[in-house]
Amino acid sequence: MGGETWLTNKITDNMIPKNLVFFRKDRKERIGGGVLIAVRKEIKCTRKKDLEKNDIEMICVQVITSRKSILLVEVYLPPNLSSKTIKATFQSFFEQDLSSFDSIIVQGDFNVDCSKSDSKSIELISLFSENDFEQKTDSLTFPSSNPSSLIDLVFCNDSELISGVKTVANISKTCDHLALEISLNLEPKEKKPIMKRFFSNQNQENRMD
Numbered sequence: 001m002g003g004e005t006w007l008t009n010k011i012t013d014n015m016i017p018k019n020l021v022f023f024r025k026d027r028k029e030r031i032g033g034g035v036l037i038a039v040r041k042e043i044k045c046t047r048k049k050d051l052e053k054n055d056i057e058m059i060c061v062q063v064i065t066s067r068k069s070i071l072l073v074e075v076y077l078p079p080n081l082s083s084k085t086i087k088a089t090f091q092s093f094f095e096q097d098l099s100s101f102d103s104i105i106v107q108g109d110f111n112v113d114c115s116k117s118d119s120k121s122i123e124l125i126s127l128f129s130e131n132d133f134e135q136k137t138d139s140l141t142f143p144s145s146n147p148s149s150l151i152d153l154v155f156c157n158d159s160e161l162i163s164g165v166k167t168v169a170n171i172s173k174t175c176d177h178l179a180l181e182i183s184l185n186l187e188p189k190e191k192k193p194i195m196k197r198f199f200s201n202q203n204q205e206n207r208m209d
Contacts, residue, residue: 003035003057003076003108004175023047025059035074035108037061051096055089056081065186068102070161075108083120086112087127094131103158106133109177115140115150133157136165136182143176144169152177160185 009026016022020038023045027033035057039045048060048071057076062069077086098104106128114121114135125135133155140147147167156162163185167178 001037001072001074001107003074004033021045023059023061025052025057027057033057033076035059035076037072037074039063051093051098053089053093055085058093062101067186069100071098071101071104073104073106073108075106075110077109077111079111081111083123086120086124090127103156103161104133105154105156105162105182107152107154107180107182109151110153111151112153113149113151114153115148128155131157134159136162137180138165139167139178141167141178141180144178145176147178152180154180154182 016038019041021041022036022038024036025034037059039061044064046062048062051060051071051073052058059074061072063072064070110124112121112124114125114137128135134157136154136156137150137152140150141152142149154162154165161184162182164183166181168181170177170179
């Protein structure tokens with residue numbers, strides 16, 4: 001999952017690694033921006049364009065594992081986006097029918113510094129919390145050379161899905177954000193053995209006497 005990809009139609013899918021399925025939403029009006037989600041080919045996945053909102057850069061992809069159906073959402077919010085627009089956009093997103101997904105992860109560059117307790121960060125965290133999402137990033141992410149703010153966020157509505165989020169060096173030397181490495185619990189839960197008691201005919205007769 002990635003944001004501010006700067007991809008254009010000059011970079012075709014044929015130039016992308018063959019073991020991945022790329023879902024991308026490039027910025028068309030001007031240079032920069034863009035969001036993408038890449039999924040390994042052996043994983044069943046489908047883009048959900050009907051869930052995507054046009055007020056922000058957003059891409060939605062459903063992935064299906066042996067355990068559950070997960071909706072991945074990558075977003076990019078420009079720094080000058082108002083709290084009113086942010087609230088209206090995500091409220092509209094949450095009001096959609098999301099019942100077919102066992103878990104939802106919304107992550108990206110929100111350009112809202114959640115290391116500070118200002119009105120904009122409080123409103124954002126509260127908005128997601130009201131819809132049963134928890135923010136999982138706990139380390140500063142920007143700028144990468146000397147992080148001083150927390151603007152790259154990971155929200156999830158499944159307390160068991162994400163086991164950890166940590167910052168790592170970005171694969172791009174020109175990116176000024178630290179990358180996030182998200183660890184997921186995708187193994188099926190171990191089923192407890194079911195104890196059954198069987199009685200022979202003789203035992204049944206004895207019980208009836």
